[in-house]
Amino acid sequence: MMVHEKIAKDAFKPDRESHIKIDHNICKEKCKIKYCLFVCPGHLYSFNEELNEICVEFAGCLECGTCKIACIEGAIDWSYPRGEYGVQYRYG
Amino acid sequence: MEKIDAVIVGGGLSGLACAYKLAEAGMQVIVLERGDFSGSKNVTGGRIYLGPIMSIVGDMFKDAPFERRISRERWTLMGDDNSISIDFTGDRYKKTNNSYTVLRATFDRWLADRLIEKGVFVIPKYRVDDLLWDGNQVVGVKAGDEDIFANVVIAADGVLSFMAEKAGLKARMKPKNYALGIKEIIELSEEKINDRFNVDINEGCAHLFIGEVTKGMFGGGFLYTNKKSVSLGIVVGIGALMEMTPTIEVHTLMNAFKGRYEIERLIYGGELVEYSAHIIPETGYRNISKLFGNGIIVTGDAAGFALNMGVTVRGMEFAIASGIFAAETVISAKTANDFSEKTLSLYENKLKDSFVLKDLSTFRKLPDFLENRALFTLYPKLLPDILEKIMFIGESPKEKIGKQLWAEVKASGILSMKTLKDIISIKDI
Ligand SMILES: Cc1cc2nc3c(=O)[nH]c(=O)nc-3n(C[C@H](O)[C@H](O)[C@H](O)COP(=O)(O)OP(=O)(O)OC[C@H]3O[C@@H](n4cnc5c(N)ncnc54)[C@H](O)[C@@H]3O)c2cc1C
Numbered sequence: 357m358m359v360h361e362k363i364a365k366d367a368f369k370p371d372r373e374s375h376i377k378i379d380h381n382i383c384k385e386k387c388k389i390k391y392c393l394f395v396c397p398g399h400l401y402s403f404n405e406e407l408n409e410i411c412v413e414f415a416g417c418l419e420c421g422t423c424k425i426a427c428i429e430g431a432i433d434w435s436y437p438r439g440e441y442g443v444q445y446r447y448g
Numbered sequence: 449m450e451k452i453d454a455v456i457v458g459g460g461l462s463g464l465a466c467a468y469k470l471a472e473a474g475m476q477v478i479v480l481e482r483g484d485f486s487g488s489k490n491v492t493g494g495r496i497y498l499g500p501i502m503s504i505v506g507d508m509f510k511d512a513p514f515e516r517r518i519s520r521e522r523w524t525l526m527g528d529d530n531s532i533s534i535d536f537t538g539d540r541y542k543k544t545n546n547s548y549t550v551l552r553a554t555f556d557r558w559l560a561d562r563l564i565e566k567g568v569f570v571i572p573k574y575r576v577d578d579l580l581w582d583g584n585q586v587v588g589v590k591a592g593d594e595d596i597f598a599n600v601v602i603a604a605d606g607v608l609s610f611m612a613e614k615a616g617l618k619a620r621m622k623p624k625n626y627a628l629g630i631k632e633i634i635e636l637s638e639e640k641i642n643d644r645f646n647v648d649i650n651e652g653c654a655h656l657f658i659g660e661v662t663k664g665m666f667g668g669g670f671l672y673t674n675k676k677s678v679s680l681g682i683v684v685g686i687g688a689l690m691e692m693t694p695t696i697e698v699h700t701l702m703n704a705f706k707g708r709y710e711i712e713r714l715i716y717g718g719e720l721v722e723y724s725a726h727i728i729p730e731t732g733y734r735n736i737s738k739l740f741g742n743g744i745i746v747t748g749d750a751a752g753f754a755l756n757m758g759v760t761v762r763g764m765e766f767a768i769a770s771g772i773f774a775a776e777t778v779i780s781a782k783t784a785n786d787f788s789e790k791t792l793s794l795y796e797n798k799l800k801d802s803f804v805l806k807d808l809s810t811f812r813k814l815p816d817f818l819e820n821r822a823l824f825t826l827y828p829k830l831l832p833d834i835l836e837k838i839m840f841i842g843e844s845p846k847e848k849i850g851k852q853l854w855a856e857v858k859a860s861g862i863l864s865m866k867t868l869k870d871i872i873s874i875k876d877i
Pocket of ligand 1: 436457458463481482483487490491492494495496497574575576577604605606607610628629630683725727728747748749750753761764765767
């Protein structure tokens with residue numbers, strides 16, 4: 357089963373605005389390894405060739421915070437989604 | 449607005465346990481939880497130890513919705529394509545109510561509902577955004593447009609604790625101090641679980657895996673049986689994951705684990721119903737935040753109270769105990785009518801006198817020991833490999849068991865100064 361199919365099993369209340377903001381200048385100028393592309397358990401980060409920048413599908417965020425910790429250059433500005441938004445675990 | 453006795457940020461186990469004790473003492477308390485309900489943002493592996501907290505919880509968990517009482521422990525050393533397991537059970541496990549599996553969306557929600565029945569305000573769907581200050585004293589919290597003033601703020605907001613960070617009590621989070629846990633809930637019938645895990649009705653199994661599961665990175669796998677589902681997951685050090693070459697997309701570890709024969713046989717026919725992820729504090733004693741400040745106390749995961757003992761993970765009972773000690777501290781501070789750092793330092797004394805800081809201190813060298821990669825590569829592979837050579841009867845004539853064992857041990861590279869050092873270092877953990 358693909359990871360996006362697994363995420364589709366979860367209950368989400370997506371907010372309009374992303375709770376994850378990326379400073380693309382830092383990505384471009386400082387970050388070599390792009391940890392976000394492989395540490396996210398939801399595999400939500402990708403490199404968009406057209407835009408030439410990192411993108412994140414915030415609506416499927418599991419709210420673990422791994423990307424915030426792994427982004428040692430500080431390009432990822434991560435907060436919890438506003439109250440009642442985001443993932444709602446039914447088992448936990 | 450009038451000041452209440454305490455405002456608790458986070459309606460997880462730590463915050464709820466704190467509120468429970470405060471309410472019992474007749475204190476005015478509000479719990480703010482960002483999720484739809486308590487438990488909706490919380491992830492755990494699965495097993496709560498009641499033993500250490502039995503004497504302090506009172507009737508908090510009377511009739512609690514536990515999943516199964518653990519009566520069987522299993523550990524598996526995973527080689528590349530083989531494994532060895534230990535299966536342990538004992539009468540003591542059947543006679544005492546020592547540990548249970550739980551699902552947090554059920555468990556935390558139940559505790560919150562009990563509090564609400566007692567007249568405590570547990571308010572969901574509220575994310576606390578900031579602390580309110582009067583000089584160098586924390587005097588409340590800001591949630592959206594709302595300002596809530598309180599004598600003490602309890603930061604029970606989990607491992608990422610933005611509150612402890614805002615209060616200047618917590619250092620920047622470093623990858624090597626945290627592990628990522630990924631978990632799947634797989635539904636299976638009650639009967640199948642009883643049969644496959646060889647347990648009675650309402651009894652359960654806790655099963656940990658080490659070795660190939662994490663491709664040699666710090667961490668392991670876990671499987672806990674619930675009533676009608678199993679909690680299956682992996683834990684991997686974030687630092688180790690970032691250093692891995694070639695890089696591994698972490699979500700692929702989960703499928704590889706599930707695809708193993710050892711796991712596949714246990715879960716076949718089951719249905720995946722939830723996929724979750726959460727961080728665990730990993731470096732124990734050394735990475736604990738400052739525990740209190742003027743008008744603020746930090747509890748549970750927010751303070752870094754979790755202990756990976758290699759053979760089991762503990763966090764929930766620390767979260768509950770620290771919540772209770774925070775409540776007791778607030779009650780004393782109210783009597784003294786002083787909410788400064790000086791009075792709140794009582795909290796740390798209580799933790800030091802209890803299993804919370806005692807156990808964390810006892811195991812303080814464990815994280816160093818667990819940094820040793822051989823524990824996740826060489827050693828878990830070696831035993832299954834040797835056993836396979838001895839047990840497999842093929843075409844060619846067998847060697848003497850002792851001779852073969854010796855040859856295998858020699859070839860494995862385990863007879864080294866390094867191994868000797870590893871063995872000697874065991875006495876420190
Ligand atoms: C994969 C995994 C396996 C584990 N296995 C075990 C195990 O088997 N046994 C064990 O004992 N421990 C285990 N642990 C550890 C255990 O789950 C934690 O130690 C425990 O959940 C900590 O409880 P807590 O109440 O401190 O934090 P949490 O349960 O994280 O609760 C914090 C709460 O605060 C809320 N919150 C956060 N910020 C805000 C805000 N700004 N405003 C409002 N609300 C907010 C959150 O929504 C959340 O409900 C495991 C952890 C993981 C991730």
